[in-house]
Amino acid sequence: MDINKPLGNGSKIAVIGGGPAGSFFTILTKKMAREQNKDIKISIFDKKDFFEPGPTGCNMCAGVLQDNLIRQLEEVGIDVDSISEEYIHGYALCIKDICTALKVNEGVKICSIFRGGGPANFMISSGRRSFDRLLLSHAEKLGAHYIPERVKSVELSKERVRVNYGNKGGYYDADLLVGAFGVNTGVVKNIFPGYSPPKTWHVCQTELPLGRDWIMNKFFNMIHVFFLKPRGIKLLAATPKGDCLTITGLGKDVAFGDLKKALLASEISKYIPEKLDIACHCHPKIPVTPPKKPYSDRVVIIGDAGYSRYLKNGIESAFITAKYAAETIINIGISEKILKENYDRRCRQRFLYDNLYGKFILYLHDFIMTNNILSSTYLTLVNREQNSLYSKKRLSEILLHIYTGDIPYRSIFFKSLDPILQFQLTLQTLRILVGDINKIFKFRTSNEQRLN
Template sequence: SPRLSEALAELDIGIPDDVLQTRVKSITVQGNWKPIYLHVPKGREMLSVYRGSLPVGHGPHHASFDALLMDTAVGYGAELIGARVNRAFYDHDQRPVLCYSAAGEEEALTADFAAFAGGVNERSSARADSHTSVALLRMLQPAYEPPRLRKALIVELAAPTDCFELAEGMLHYLESSVDRLRLDMCSIMPKKGYFTITLIGGSVDDAASRKQNLELIKSFLATPRIRRILPGGAALKIRCICNPSIVVGTAKLPYGHRVAAVGDLATSRQYKDGILAAHDMARDLAMVVLSQGTDTVSLTSGYAPTMNRFRRDNRFASVIFFLYRWFFTSPTLSRIIYQTFATERKSQRRSRRSFEKIFWGISSGDENYEKIAWAMLRPATLWKILTGGIYITLRNWLTEVFFGLDWSGVGRFPTAVPAERLPARRRQLMQGRRYEFECLYTIHIRASLSIALGLLAEFGESARPYLNPRWVRIRRIGGQPLHPGCTIQYRILGGVMTFRVVQEESGDPNVIRYRVLGGFADGGSFVFLLEPDSPTHCALTIYLAFDYARGVSPAQRLLWGAFRMMFPEFIHDVIWNHALCELKQAAEDAETAVGDIPGQ
């Protein structure tokens, strides 16, 4: 997380290239409507690493984050003893003694203070004298009760290293159940040659065997929503599966006389950033030990507040994730939340987008849950949801009903462009000129430029697979598609309103520029811009700009003035939002069929 990156920088710990897997550039939050894209803000850094051993055949096992931390500690003077502790007790001076086996003999280490950081996924061996960290800690602090746990399912999918999606650094969160699977949270993180998939939820809790885990993974990978995220046509293979426990609670009395637990043995931030939580606990514990003492009274006064802070923050987390799942599981609520996000994104600059900051804080771990919860309940946030979410969602839904826009079988993808990008697009497409009405949409397509261009050639054709609203007839009446002079006529409400768009020379084969002739937008510009993201991916931008017709006579000026006041500008947004999603789906369906993912 960004906060962990800051903490490591303060400790002068850098992440070498062989440990670093991916620099996260964006986070995608997927619900039951459209995904929400969150770009990593300037000055913040999110990195992807492997904690312990790497997937089979991926590289040297020492190239992991945990090994880096161990080497750093040794470099600062720590002595590393590679042995399992067999038992623990207090000596006659009430100092903790740890007994371990070395070269076939039992050795004893007497300490002034013992910090336990063994985690919660340790298993005892078959030997009678082998104990887990939990059991060893209880030998010194019998009142200790470990935190509440929940199962997770982690899968490593191997993919070609030249796969475009792997280079993007896009972290995906799915905040709702997928088809019939009961999942509270899912994540997909691209790494060097791999996708790391993490699943948490009722279906994972119920899976009791490796076979059931495999069936769960196959079902997850086979869902259409997941197939749209994973790279099309790439040969993906399951390389390893693990079923660790994650901490979802706080331990009771994880400290005692000259002993304390940190990390997962004590607590963690719910569902986010356990490494940062361990760092904060270790920092606070070290300060208490060095400044106050190692006895129970000192630890109770100095370290217990740290545990209480985590416990309090996680209570807020429970409320946040309950609301999160409720919102994103419901198609209606998910649409309202997305619409609130999109409305803010289109109308306000990034520094003022408070609703987006809430999503960033939850998704990235860059903020305390308590602060996030209070930000969610601010009157300004609730007002944004009411006006930018509920009202606009209802308005758009009624417009879709009127124009017969059906989302059944159509993938829903974001098209909103942030407000700060409009000036650059205006300079690029219109030499910086301002118009009374402007709208801008962009959609990313997993298809080549040629396929997207072929679909744009159908603009105006009767059999086009997109842009077919009721009450609006759009037909080519002259010229050839994608050539200057191509003329397309709009007839609205049976001819109550009619105008034409005529293609002009653009000087760029990826820019298709139309001039509006007639009607309220006479003289305006309607532009399609295609840009390659990769050899097999592209972005399509639509830009419409015009000045309202004024008329010549006083009567005409009065008529057009009244029209301008009453014209529902949002209709163009609703119609082209649906059309772009249809076009994207048609383009991706035309690409090479996605191959199967082997289940072995």
């Protein structure tokens, strides 16, 4: 077939990876092909059984689905209600002993899910409900063929791509190869010349089986974010998920020992039992840079292994890259030049520049939240906004945008330049500084009086 033309009737696609990116791509391609009366054969390769508990079935993530993604999934006929463990009502920002609640607006839907069959050493009472399995089943219903094997190598030639899989010398020839293998795989690293995967952070996550009553009593339906500075951890997030509380330690290289220490010796320890019961833990990677050349003749790389939003909404990014790839191969072609101009360019426009704003915003946010004076300023202002019926909730809205990722980082940046908000922040900082100086002055005077 001519690679400068769209895939036609009877074309074959091999998808490596049955995580969100692989399934989204399959679902979207099948739907678009059907609209054009094309029959395109898609085979998805993935060894993981997503119904299995623990690492054999899990793609290691906090499992928070945000409103934007849920709506896009509904549009393609995927209803996440059947696998949702908890509906999330907002975020609580915790500094020292104070937690400030930021509720999401009425009608905004956020939920937490398990990617696989739940934690390794704990049976969840709701039964095994897997998000990745739900997506893969949907792709299968649309006619995709799921092959439960690991891809060992790939051979590219002018006429076709060959995928070698499993331990019995199985192979599959296709017109197009879609790499949806994420960043936690070593097998397909040098898949073709020129491609390098995104650079990653090595984060750490654990599931605490505290029981839903305990979790609702201490955390309500709110994701709690703790700003602390134990070794290597930038931020600790606690996500209610039915019987379990998912703890995510975000940082460049977070060791499980450091995460455990943080749980036992920081503010979060007040919210969890003294004796830690851990159902499972993992060390996934998270992409923090763009990839190099995620396309070639007959190959396109999507999801985490391609482009994603900086430290936010990874599953939604998988959906977006899958959509751009599906539209390109169904409507335009599969040559390197076409994929560069139509897939890669759109991804770069969407993620590359916005992620620069994202890096700046998250750096600043981290700096503010771990600085005594600036964090007091923030939280005092947020509390005032939350308790007032009439005042505009400028800062609360910006923080909610940062946590839910519902608008681009660039828009958050420009919203935060609002002169009224900047005036309020400056005034509040001055108030706190004057209060602190007064306290020091009073302390000195009373000390001098005592000594005299």
